[in-house]
Structure formats: C-alpha cells, structure tokens
Amino acid sequence: MRDISDAVTKKDHYEKVSGTARYIADYDVKDALTGKFLYSDKANARIAAISLPEFPPGYSCTGGNDVPSINEVIIVEKDMPVFPTEYVRYIGEPVLLVTGPDPDVIDELIAAIEVVYEEEPPVYSPEEASEIHFEYGYTKGDADKAFLEADEILEEIFHTGYQEQAYMEPQGVIASYEDGKVTVKGSMQCPYYVFRAVKHTTGLGDDRVRIIQTTTGGAFGGKEDYPSMLACRAAVAAIRLEKPVRIILERAEDMASTPKRHPARLRYRSAVSGGRVTAMEVDVLLDGGAYTTLSAVVLQRSLISAAGAYDIPNLKVSGRVAKTNSVPSGAFRGFGAPQSFFAVEMHMNHIAGKLKEDVLAFKRKHLVRQGSATSTGGIFSDPVILEEMIEKAADMSGYTDKMNLYGKMNGRYRKGIGISVFFHGCGFTGAGERDIIKARVRLDKSPDGRVEILVSNTDMGQGTKTTFSKVVSSALEIPMDDILIENPDTDRVPDSGPTVASRSIMVTGYLLEKAAKRLKAEWKEGERQLVEENYVHHENVPWDMDRFFGDAYPAYSWGVNIIETEVDMATLQPEIKGIWAVFDVGKPIDETVMRGQAEGGLLQGIGYGSMEKMTLKDGRIWQSRFTDYMIPTSKDIVNMKCEFIENAYRFGPSGAKGAGELPLIGGAPAYVASVENAIGRELCSVPATPESIMETLRKGGTE
Amino acid sequence: MIEFELNGKKVKSERPASHRLLDVLREEFRLTGVKCGCGEGECGACSVFMNGELVNSCILSMGRIRGQSIITIEGFRETKRFAVLQDAYDKTGAVQCGFCTPGMIMASEALLSRVPDPQEEEIRDALSGNLCRCTGYNMIVDAVLLAAKEGKGIW
Numbered sequence: 065m066r067d068i069s070d071a072v073t074k075k076d077h078y079e080k081v082s083g084t085a086r087y088i089a090d091y092d093v094k095d096a097l098t099g100k101f102l103y104s105d106k107a108n109a110r111i112a113a114i115s116l117p118e119f120p121p122g123y124s125c126t127g128g129n130d131v132p133s134i135n136e137v138i139i140v141e142k143d144m145p146v147f148p149t150e151y152v153r154y155i156g157e158p159v160l161l162v163t164g165p166d167p168d169v170i171d172e173l174i175a176a177i178e179v180v181y182e183e184e185p186p187v188y189s190p191e192e193a194s195e196i197h198f199e200y201g202y203t204k205g206d207a208d209k210a211f212l213e214a215d216e217i218l219e220e221i222f223h224t225g226y227q228e229q230a231y232m233e234p235q236g237v238i239a240s241y242e243d244g245k246v247t248v249k250g251s252m253q254c255p256y257y258v259f260r261a262v263k264h265t266t267g268l269g270d271d272r273v274r275i276i277q278t279t280t281g282g283a284f285g286g287k288e289d290y291p292s293m294l295a296c297r298a299a300v301a302a303i304r305l306e307k308p309v310r311i312i313l314e315r316a317e318d319m320a321s322t323p324k325r326h327p328a329r330l331r332y333r334s335a336v337s338g339g340r341v342t343a344m345e346v347d348v349l350l351d352g353g354a355y356t357t358l359s360a361v362v363l364q365r366s367l368i369s370a371a372g373a374y375d376i377p378n379l380k381v382s383g384r385v386a387k388t389n390s391v392p393s394g395a396f397r398g399f400g401a402p403q404s405f406f407a408v409e410m411h412m413n414h415i416a417g418k419l420k421e422d423v424l425a426f427k428r429k430h431l432v433r434q435g436s437a438t439s440t441g442g443i444f445s446d447p448v449i450l451e452e453m454i455e456k457a458a459d460m461s462g463y464t465d466k467m468n469l470y471g472k473m474n475g476r477y478r479k480g481i482g483i484s485v486f487f488h489g490c491g492f493t494g495a496g497e498r499d500i501i502k503a504r505v506r507l508d509k510s511p512d513g514r515v516e517i518l519v520s521n522t523d524m525g526q527g528t529k530t531t532f533s534k535v536v537s538s539a540l541e542i543p544m545d546d547i548l549i550e551n552p553d554t555d556r557v558p559d560s561g562p563t564v565a566s567r568s569i570m571v572t573g574y575l576l577e578k579a580a581k582r583l584k585a586e587w588k589e590g591e592r593q594l595v596e597e598n599y600v601h602h603e604n605v606p607w608d609m610d611r612f613f614g615d616a617y618p619a620y621s622w623g624v625n626i627i628e629t630e631v632d633m634a635t636l637q638p639e640i641k642g643i644w645a646v647f648d649v650g651k652p653i654d655e656t657v658m659r660g661q662a663e664g665g666l667l668q669g670i671g672y673g674s675m676e677k678m679t680l681k682d683g684r685i686w687q688s689r690f691t692d693y694m695i696p697t698s699k700d701i702v703n704m705k706c707e708f709i710e711n712a713y714r715f716g717p718s719g720a721k722g723a724g725e726l727p728l729i730g731g732a733p734a735y736v737a738s739v740e741n742a743i744g745r746e747l748c749s750v751p752a753t754p755e756s757i758m759e760t761l762r763k764g765g766t767e
Numbered sequence: 768m769i770e771f772e773l774n775g776k777k778v779k780s781e782r783p784a785s786h787r788l789l790d791v792l793r794e795e796f797r798l799t800g801v802k803c804g805c806g807e808g809e810c811g812a813c814s815v816f817m818n819g820e821l822v823n824s825c826i827l828s829m830g831r832i833r834g835q836s837i838i839t840i841e842g843f844r845e846t847k848r849f850a851v852l853q854d855a856y857d858k859t860g861a862v863q864c865g866f867c868t869p870g871m872i873m874a875s876e877a878l879l880s881r882v883p884d885p886q887e888e889e890i891r892d893a894l895s896g897n898l899c900r901c902t903g904y905n906m907i908v909d910a911v912l913l914a915a916k917e918g919k920g921i922w
Contacts, residue, residue: 071860076865077856081862081869082849083868232899281864281865282901656859656860660906663906664863664900666903695898696904698890698897698904698907699891699892
C-alpha cells in the first residue's frame with residue numbers, strides 16, 4: 065500500500081464470503097445442552113410461587129437461587145439480577161433457564177411451568193415515572209439573562225422512538241465448565257465486560273474465567289451490554305450442570321427482550337436576539353426501562369450533544385433517565401447523540417423558518433470553530449473544518465439551487481432537500497480512558513518475523529482486524545500477510561478496552577501504532593519479542609463529572625449530510641432521490657472500510673428517521689419480527705455520495721479519529737428536513753412515517 | 768426417509784417431513800454457511816437453490832425436498848462464478864459482518880444466471896429479499912455490477 069487509506073483485501077474476507085467463518089450458532093459442541101428462557105409476561109409483579117412440571121432425565125431449570133456467588137449482572141451498576149427471585153420488572157425478563165437435549169421438549173416444559181405473579185401497577189410512561197435512574201444537568205453562561213433580553217423565544221418538543229439494532233446474527237453464547245474453569249464463547253463486542261460480569265456472578269478468580277469472542281454478525285451497540293447478561297445466565301447453568309450450555313436467541317425473543325435505543329422526549333427553548341440564538345434551555349427525558357444498563361453514559365452523551373455543532377453562548381441543559389417497567393434501553397451506535405442531534409437540527413431549521421432566514425446561512429453563522437468553547441466549557445482545540453465540508457456537500461448536491469426551487473412546489477409529487485451538521489465525540493466521556501479503561505495492547509513477534517496483534521477489541525464487521533493490521537503493517541513496514549490477528553480470547557489478550565464509543569481505531573489503534581514503532585526500533589532478527597503499550601491521556605480542560613464541566617471527549621469527528629426526497633402527497637410516502645455526505649474522521653484507515661462505515665451508518669440513520677418504528681403496547685414490544693419492524697432493503701435506498709476530508713488528529717494512528725458511530729447521527733435530521741421542505745410543514749418526531757406525517761398535516765389544517 | 772440431491776451428491780435424511788430444510792442442512796449435514804437470521808423467510812440469510820431457484824431454506828419443509836436438487840454456498844463456492852463474485856465482493860468492500868453474505872452471494876448468482884448484464888434497478892430488485900444491516904447495500908450492488916463486467920461470458 066502506498067497510502068494507508070488505499071484499500072486492501074480484508075483479513076477475514078474469504079472466510080466470510082465463502083461461508084466458512086464460524087459464528088456462535090455454527091459451533092458443534094459435544095454434549096452441549098440447549099438453553100431457553102421462560103420470560104416474564106408481567107411488567108411489574110412479585111413472584112409468589114413457581115410450580116414446575118416433572119422434568120424428564122437430562123432436563124432441568126436454572127434460576128436465581130442457583131447463582132453461585134452474587135445474583136447481579138455487572139454492567140455499569142449492579143441493579144440487574146442474573147435471574148429475578150422476588151420481582152419481575154418488565155415483560156420479557158428471563159425468569160428461568162430451561163436446559164436439555166431437545167429444543168422441542170424444552171418448549172413443552174416451558175409451557176408447563178406455572179409462575180404465580182402478584183401484580184403491581186406498572187409504569188410505562190417516562191413522563192409519569194416516579195423513579196429515575198439518573199439525572200444530570202449543566203449550565204453555560206447566563207441563560208436566564210439571555211431569555212430576559214431576547215427578541216423572540218421559541219419552544220418545541222421533539223420525540224424519538226425505540227430503534228432496534230437488528231444485527232443480522234441474533235445474540236448467542238455457549239458456556240462450559242471444566243476443571244473449575246468457566247469458558248464462555250459468543251457473539252460480543254466487549255470480552256472484558258463479559259469477563260468481569262461472569263467473575264462477579266460466579267465468584268471465580270481471574271484464572272478461572274475465560275471469554276472468547278466468536279465471529280460476530282453485527283452488533284451496533286446491541287452486543288455491548290446484553291452478552292454480559294446472557295453469559296452470566298449460561299455460565300450459572302453450565303457450572304451447576306457441569307455441561308456445556310448453548311443459548312442462541314430466536315429473532316423475536318431477541319427483538320422483544322434485548323436492549324435497544326432509548327426513546328426520548330426533548331424540550332428545546334431558545335432565545336433569539338439580533339437574528340442569533342443567544343441561549344438554549346434543553347430538557348431531555350430518556351426511557352431507561354427497568355434496569356440501568358448503560359443509561360448513565362447514554363444520557364451524558366445526549367446532554368453534551370444538546371447544542372449540536374453550534375456555538376450557543378448560554379445554555380441550561382438538564383436530563384433524566386426514567387425508570388419504567390419496560391425492556392431496558394441500552395447502547396446503539398450514536399449512544400444518546402442521535403436523539404439530541406435530531407432535535408437540535410430540526411429546532412435550528414424551525415427557528416430559521418420563523419425568522420424567514422435561509423436554513424444553511426442561519427446554521428453557518430452559529431457553527432463552532434477551532435478554539436470555540438464546547439457546551440460543557442471545554443475547548444474545540446483541533447481544527448474544525450465544517451465550513452469546507454458544508455461547501456463541498458452543497459456543491460456535490462446542488463443544494464442552493466434545489467433549495468431555491470423546492471419548498472414551493474404544488475401538485476401531487478413534491479421535492480424537498482434537507483441538511484444536517486453534526487459531530488461525534490470520540491472515545492469515553494472525560495478522562496474515562498485514563499481512569500476507567502486503562503487500555504493496554506501487545507504485539508507478539510515470533511522468530512520467523514510474523515507479528516501477532518493482541519488486543520481485546522472485536523471485529524464485528526466494522527473491519528478492525530483489517531485496519532489494526534494495516535496500522536501495524538504500515539508502522540513496521542512489513543507485509544499485511546505477516547500480521548496475524550485472531551478473535552480475542554481473554555486468556556491471550558490484554559484488556560485494551562471495549563469495542564464501543566468510536567474508540568477502537570483512535571485509542572487502541574494509536575497504541576498499536578506506538579507499539580509497532582517501538583518494535584521496529586528494537587527489532588531483532590530470529591528472536592521472539594513482546595512489546596506492550598499503555599494508554600497515555602492528553603487533555604486541555606480536565607473533565608469534572610460532578611460539575612459536568614470541561615473537555616467531554618478527547619477528539620471530535622464531524623459530518624454534513626444532505627438528503628433529497630420526493631413526497632407523494634396522496635400517500636405521503638417520501639422517496640429518496642439523493643444522498644450526499646462529507647465526513648471528517650481525521651484520516652480514513654482504508655477508504656473502502658470507511659465507505660462501508662459511512663454508508664451503512666447513514667442508512668441506519670435514515671431508517672431511524674423514516675421507517676423503523678418500534679413501540680410498546682401494554683408493556684410489550686409490539687414489533688418483534690422483520691415482518692413488522694421494517695429495516696431498509698436495497699430498494700429503499702439510492703446511491704450515496706460520501707466524501708472524506710482529511711484533518712489529521714495528533715493522537716490517532718496516521719491521524720485517524722473515531723468513525724464508527726458518526727455516520728448514523730445525521731441521517732434522521734437530514735431526511736426529515738427534506739420531507740419538511742417538500743410538504744411545507746414542521747415535523748418534530750421520528751420515525752417520520754407516512755402515518756405520522758399525515759397526522760402532522762391534519763393538525764396543521766388544510767393548505 | 769427423504770432422499771434428495773445436495774451439492775451434486777445423492778443424500779438421505781431420517782428427519783420428519785415437517786422439519787425445516789435449514790435445520791437439516793445445518794445440523795445433519797453441518798453446512799453452516801447457511802445462516803438463520805429470522806426463521807420466517809424475511810431476511811434471506813438462509814438462501815439456497817432448489818432446482819436452480821433461489822429459496823429461503825427456513826420456510827421449506829423437508830417434505831418438499833424429496834427428489835429435488837439443493838445447492839448451498841458450500842456447493843456453489845467450488846464454481847468459477849463464485850470465484851468471480853467473491854473477488855468482486857472483495858474489491859467493492861461488500862462484506863462487513865459477513866452474516867448475510869452467503870445469502871447475498873446466492874441472490875447475486877440467482878440474478879446473474881438469469882440476467883448476465885443487469886441494470887442497477889434489477890440488482891436492487893434481486894437483492895431486496897436479503898437484508899443487510901452493515902453496508903447500506905450500495906457496495907453490494909456495486910459488487911454485482913463488477914462481477915457482471917469481470918465475469919462476462921460465464922453467466
């Protein structure tokens with residue numbers, strides 16, 4: 065490769081394209097028992113009694129009383145039981161795990177188990193919830209004063225729905241217990257999260273727990289927290305039965321019972337003076353569901369992103385995660401940011417509309433620049449190239465001409481165009497990388513000169529086996545074929561942190577680059593050499609979690625999306641006509657991998673904005689199959705034009721920043737903005753399905 | 768007992784006629800390139816050929832397989848057409864998590880064997896029964912276009 069961005073064949077290409085790659089369901093483990101859950105069908109109830117049928121030989125059931133150590137699943141907090149023993153808190157909570165050789169017999173046994181529940185009133189609405197999981201807030205400047213002095217004040221409420229990760233490979237693990245050691249293999253993002261959770265639940269020591277990631281068929285955040293829950297449940301049964309236990313979820317149970325994106329209600333109130341937004345008051349309410357999972361960090365990201373890519377001098381931001389009797393919400397690519405960026409982008413569009421200003425010109429005069437204060441009083445210390453990116457996206461799409469033409473159309477088919485401007489903070493919040501994660505990487509050079517990468521970050525399709533290998537190959541100046549990388553196994557790899565938060569390339573990749581440079585300097589022909597690198601923190605304004613103040617992230621990636629649609633006014637079905645995107649991810653490590661991240665993420669964002677509707681009805685997830693939870697198909701999309709402008713980051717490998725989550729964030733606001741432009745009405749919720757567009761048009765009266 | 772042809776060989780299965788072809792392929796014949804993504808014919812990850820037609824093996828009962836010819840990715844990957852397709856998938860970056868990929872390859876072959884020089888819209892139609900959550904589809908569409916070009920004459 066001449067330049068690190070030049071595409072190469074992916075490390076795992078052939079095994080995947082030929083069907084030889086082994087996913088968790090493809091493992092044939094001798095004597096393995098199948099495990100299936102009995103799920104709670106009550107949203108909030110005391111378990112008064114459980115009566116079991118007679119189990120044939122080889123069949124049994126495992127519950128909370130079988131947990132060898134502590135009946136808690138560690139995610140961030142410890143509020144979730146491995147299996148509940150006293151109360152169930154949502155429909156779909158696994159109460160018992162029934163195991164045995166024949167899945168059909170297991171189904172019959174599950175149907176014959178009687179759980180006597182004493183129901184208590186459930187809470188489904190976050191607005192009506194009396195308990196909250198988390199609450200944060202912060203201020204910047206003097207928002208009250210700005211509101212007093214405002215020419216105009218605009219207030220709006222936005223709603224965003226659930227979004228299901230819909231990875232193509234359902235969740236699954238196989239746990240086994242031999243010679244006092246428990247091993248869990250499975251589809252996962254974060255082997256060391258699972259490691260810590262299983263240790264806590266089983267009470268086993270570091271050398272008695274082993275976690276191995278198997279080739280993972282997509283994750284998108286959905287395999288950040290849930291695999292810890294599944295692994296603990298399977299491990300408890302495997303230890304009790306001293307047999308391997310295999311749990312592979314079916315699609316419907318996966319969709320109905322695993323964490324998904326938090327539904328949100330976002331209230332925006334803005335003060336406008338002299339044609340500028342001088343203050344914003346933002347209140348975010350997330351539906352956290354029954355347990356905390358990752359909600360604290362999701363809310364933090366939501367609030368930090370509340371002002372979008374705009375320099376608003378005065379802010380008053382608050383947010384809560386409500387505790388409800390519904391399936392716990394968790395991680396999904398973007399992690400709280402998609403909700404806020406949808407709201408703030410629509411809000412800025414609507415303010416511009418009220419002021420009769422051009423949307424793009426209005427956004428441009430508010431953009432943050434290098435040296436601007438962040439919402440939390442940190443500093444955007446690296447170059448911000450949004451102006452150049454907007455220019456490029458506008459040129460590519462013919463934005464200005466189309467904007468002048470659209471929005472005034474009559475007739476049945478009406479075109480519209482919309483733009484979104486956004487960022488994603490790369491890595492953990494604040495000094496999390498230094499204080500919590502403490503990443504460590506290792507390179508193991510064998511005497512024959514081949515070098516193995518030992519890290520805990522997983523390739524779940526985003527291509528880290530390839531991009532990590534390129535970083536190391538490029539720094540060592542040895543061929544890609546001499547770089548080895550396997551799926552992480554906690555017996556072999558150090559803890560380089562979880563595969564989350566757009567941190568893998570920027571944090572782990574940078575450590576690998578440093579390790580490779582050192583190995584090159586110390587290279588000894590014919591000898592085995594081990595090189596390790598540990599994370600070193602760089603910061604300007606230290607993050608203070610209590611005050612919610614300082615540099616929230618080590619670096620930021622940026623994006624501009626433009627989407628053009630045509631709406632059939634008879635059916636209110638928008639059809640996408642064009643998609644243009646410009647991203648700043650520092651330096652793409654492999655342009656093909658990056659294009660894949662950009663296009664795949666953007667389509668998930670468009671799905672979020674347009675068709676992916678998931679709702680709760682009486683506490684039950686109402687769309688739990690691909691027949692009713694629609695994700696985009698090849699016919700729902702047109703060719704996208706994605707460009708990357710290089711803007712090297714000092715502390716990333718070859719200048720790379722985080723890139724995984726960014727592309728999802730701008731899809732929904734750009735899509736909905738284009739629909740608004742076409743129909744001439746403001747929209748304030750996603751997904752903007754034809755039905756919801758119709759409701760908005762009705763409320764607004766006839767044209 | 769059900770006899771059928773699997774990847775060019777005569778085989779027998781003792782499974783009941785009501786069982787899904789998908790389970791028999793994966794469990795009895797260990798052909799795990801055929802994936803289960805939804806179990807109800809929506810996602811296409813279990814796509815195989817029955818007498819040359821693209822079908823979802825998760826909604827085909829064994830009773831319907833008697834005497835028929837089934838080809839899975841394991842059989843198809845031995846062909847020259849597969850070699851062209853896999854190379855095109857590589858060059859266009861059409862593979863990410865890989866779970867949908869064997870099914871996508873089968874759907875690509877189903878199209879190209881019918882229409883050797885397809886237009887973009889025909890490709891989108893042909894792939895619309897196969898869900899992919901990673902790529903956004905365009906790179907897969909590009910792969911089929913490239914395969915049609917590079918493999919001129921073999922379809």
